[in-house]
Amino acid sequence: MLLTQPQFSDIRHDAPVMPDFALSFGTEIAYRADVAGMVTAALHDRFAIDDSMCVNIETCLREAVINAVVHGNLSLEGRIESQKDFESYYAAIEERISKARYKNRRVNITVWNHNQHLELRVSDEGKGFVMNHDMPEITLPYGRGLFLIRSLADSMWLAGDRRTLCMMFRY
């Protein structure tokens, strides 16, 4: 099942059993609240995960949630190459997040705990994406989110709908 699959394959069409917990946020709450911090604190308390693993989980979860909000639900590209791009990018986030078409979309976080493994899935209601395995160009100010997840999680893959990023951590 989930936990024996090879690392870093792009897509898996599995269907996990009942999760240990599931949370759903509107786009604006997912963007403005510390969702990753709250979920990680809950995982720490519930499954007695040590602090260093919690830091990795929080880092990955934060990247996954921002990706789900910005690139998923708000359908924005993230190519920031200048100060001007930076300003336009954040202005576009604020503009879209106030529109019903975007802000009513959900970000869902689902967690399974199994045999000292945690599986976290973060899904959005965007168009879906293709996993990029390239190392980010180190001087470019964008494109590091998935790279950090790939570096810190024990495995990462896309669910079949291409809108759900899955991460697994051994603890």
Added chain:
Amino acid sequence: MDFSIEGQGDEKRVVLSGNFTFADNQKFKQMMAALGKTPVKAVTLDFAAVEFIDSGALGMLLLFRDDCQSRQIPMSIHAAHGQVKKIFMLSKFDQLFSMSGEK
């Protein structure tokens, strides 16, 4: 994230604190604007009180680096530790920035 700018002369130390993340774009803009208002010959970003960083903050630091380079201002990073140091190392920031006082 919060920041304060210290230093009497034209060598400035920007003391950062808290979590530095994607959501700190306004604070980051304020920091750059504040530094742009005074004569600066060198900048040190002090991360001793920063506990957490994400890829959005890495992007802001790279934009800040570009800005400093265009103004020929040397910049360095001081006292990165814990998760922050780990993320800097994964992102190869040690090849892009002068780093000191790491714990």
